[in-house]
Amino acid sequence: NAGVTQTPKFRVLKTGQSMTLLCAQDMNHEYMYWYRQDPGMGLRLIHYSVGEGTTAKGEVPDGYNVSRLKKQNFLLGLESAAPSQTSVYFCASSYPRLAGGRTDTQYFGPGTRLTVL
């Protein structure tokens, strides 16, 4: 199993350009997440999905859109990139366990380093 993979690993954009980050997992996980990580601020949730065809906003959703058309893929889109979106983006997935509540371990992808000039 490859686990969680992210494409691309690095990207440089100019202000106003658009791009899509792809996250793929081969563990049949229901839940998928997109985070951004900035120095001194930990991981902040952008959007997440609790199943194919469903998405929800996280802590910092503005300027981003997502889609979960297939269970194994979670796409993060930037329609008009801004310098404030320069960050490292991590995707994660997890499979909820019903026993004791819908919680389980998150598995992270390797990250995408995005720079917006």
Next chain:
Amino acid sequence: GENVEQHPSTLSVQEGDSAVIKCTYSDSASNYFPWYKQELGKRPQLIIDIRSNVGEKKDQRIAVTLNKTAKHFSLHITETQPEDSAVYFCAVYSLGGKFQFGAGTQVVVTP
């Protein structure tokens, strides 16, 4: 929503000493509390976790304690080694599928 505070933000320890990191949270319905270790340029890796029906969990040199009444949990690393140097994050799971992360603790272990 959930609010997670993590302290300290940096921690310097001598090799062989113990390190303790503490996180507090606000949502009493939270029931899963993982800790992640992140080395420079790499992804966060789960090192230990605890669920709300347990007060303490240990795995070799690392342990996590949970006080649900006071809404805080702590990571304990004993006999620290240089390879323990990294950023450590706590996280709290909230109902509906969301994880809230602490801001991280930079741990530096000096030989």
